[in-house]
Amino acid sequence: MKIQKRKNGPRVEIHTFDEGSPIGYGGGAILLLVKQQTQAYISTKPKQKTGWRTKETEVREEFNKGQIDILVMSETKKKGHGTEDIDGHLHMWSGINKENRAKAGVSVLINKKWKKTITSWEPINEHIITVHLKMCGRSIVLLGVYGPTNDSPATEKISFFETLKEEIEKVKTKQEIIIAGDFNGRTGNKAHNKTVGQFGEDTINDNGERLIEICELNDLKITNGFYKHKDIHKYTWIQETRNLRSIIDYIVVRITTTIKIQDVRVKRSAECGTDHRLVVAYMHFPWYGVAKKNKEETAKQEQQKDNQNNQEINEKRFKIHLLEEETIRDLYRRRLDEKLIEFNFNNLTDTYEHVKKSIKEAAYEALGEEDGKNKKYTEELSQEAIAAIQEKKGLHQKWLCTNSGEDLQKYKDKNRETKKLITFHLLVYVLQLYGFQGIDNFVCRSECR
Structure with missing residues (x-):
């Protein structure tokens, strides 16, 4: 993350980009993007019905093309939870259990420049993921969400909003909170209201009412409706074939937030085969450069905490594509056999750790690590x-x-x-x-x- 000093502090742009499903279908995913030069971006964009695997190439291209810092995606259909390296960037995902049929799923893709700002992350379920950041001396809690559709069973919607409420209540008063994603809710518009602005659409649905209720209970505001724009820069989901449009992708912050939001609007240029639009919020951080009592000691403690929390996150990625060559496969097998033979099996825990270590060492010796350079497209595509x-x-x-x-x-x-x-x-x-x-x-x- 690159920060340039200004007299009034750095400025941030936050986007929401819902990648959605193919034109003619509903659903979607979330894209949360943060970009800080003197500016930062946060976006939400629901993903394709086809899931993360087939859309990874296009999302990666838009991520690099737009110089995005943080990207939150939903309906990835990526099972389980974990982290992976993508061109040096960090991808964290939270999905449904592996034994169940693929559906929903949320993930966060963070630019390699921002890795050091991550203090922790937690996969809540297939609808919510949380990431804790330490930026400009302030703690920020980022929630990426993918809400159930308005036609979903009442029990499913109640469960989602109750879980979201619990996660919001965990955030301390001194922490900043940013919630971005596809809520599948229409919140309408209200004049002289602190939670819902006057420039939203006219329609409101059940999901929208539930979202408004949570925001009012926790002193949050839905930023989309506070800025006046043309319709093409306001509606986040458009279905041309049936002449339908709505606002269902939002960025939510505290009413009393110290982050100064300058504008929130839709951008149509980013394209991943979706009927959702990129939503952009421009934010300004006025508290950059806050003094600390003991900078050296604080920095050392934070570094130790980062190393502990990110031990799994920062693991290198090996050049798996080299296994296509028969000679490389044979070399990897020999290296792995040599390391496994050297071990005496005493108990299950030691055996697991030794096998895990042997696989990594053999892969490092036979394949080597990825250099982390950006690649425009994955090597799998012709x-x-x-x-x-x-x-x-x-x-x-x-x-x-x-x-x-x-x-x-x-x-x-x-x-x-x-x-x-x-x-x-x-x-x-x-x-x-x-x-x-x-x-x-x-x-x-x-x-x-």
């Missing part, structure tokens, strides 16, 4: 798939300029075609990786179809 993605983005930009039904249909057709192509090439990549016999015949038959 040039054909990459070209299709670029063509789809071009059609999206053309539709935004012309707003014609013909260009919209061309974009939708190319979006469906691109998703099928990416899924096919990922399948071929996995089959090749595991040495599937007859892969050439499989590819030939699939392309002929």
Whole structure:
């Protein structure tokens, strides 16, 4: 995270970008983005129905292209919870149990510049994830959320909002709180109200009422409705085929927050095959450079705490793609066999730790670590798939300029075609990786179809 000094402190931009599902469907995911130069960005963007695996390439491209610092995604359909390295950036996810059918899921992708600001994170469930940051001497609690749809059973909605309320109540008064994501709620508009602004839409639904109630109980405000904009910069979800639109993606902060929010609006340029729009909030941090009693001692304590909390987070990622070569696979097997043979099995715990250590050491010796340089696309995709993605983005930009039904249909057709192509090439990549016999015949038959 890069901070430039100003007389009035650094300025922050917060975005919400809902990547949603393909045009014609509901649902979505969240994208939370924070970017601090003298500015920082937070965004929410629900993800595709197809899940994180098939959309990772496009999300990564938008992440690097927009120089995003923190990205919160929902409906990733990524099971379990954990962390992984993506081009040097840190990806944390919270999903449903691995034995259940894939659904929902939230995750946070944090730029490598911001890793040192993370003090801890917690996967609450498939709808909520929390990340604790230490920035400019202040503690900030970030909640990424993906709310159930308004048509979901009442028990599911009650459970979600009760859990959200509990997590909000855990935040101390001196801590800043930022909640960003797809709530699937429409909060309407109210004049002279501290929680809901006067520039929102006219409609309100059950999820919206529940969100307003929680915000009023905890002295929070829904920032979207406090800034006047054109409709194209206000509505976060648009379905052109049925002429539907709504505001369901929000950024929520304290009413008495010391963060100065300068503007909140929608940006349409980011595209990941979704009917949701990128929401941007511009924020200003006035408390940069707060003096500390003992800077050296405090810095040392924080570093020790960061090292302890981020021991799992900061693990290196190995060059797994090298296992495609037979000689590298043989070398890895030999290194692993040598290390496993050297151990006497005394108890289950020691055995587990030794096996885990042996796998990492063998991978380091045979594969090496990733260099952490940004890659525009994942290596699994072919040039054909990459070209299709670029063509789809071009059609999206053309539709935004012309707003014609013909260009919209061309974009939708190319979006469906691109998703099928990416899924096919990922399948071929996995089959090749595991040495599937007859892969050439499989590819030939699939392309002929």
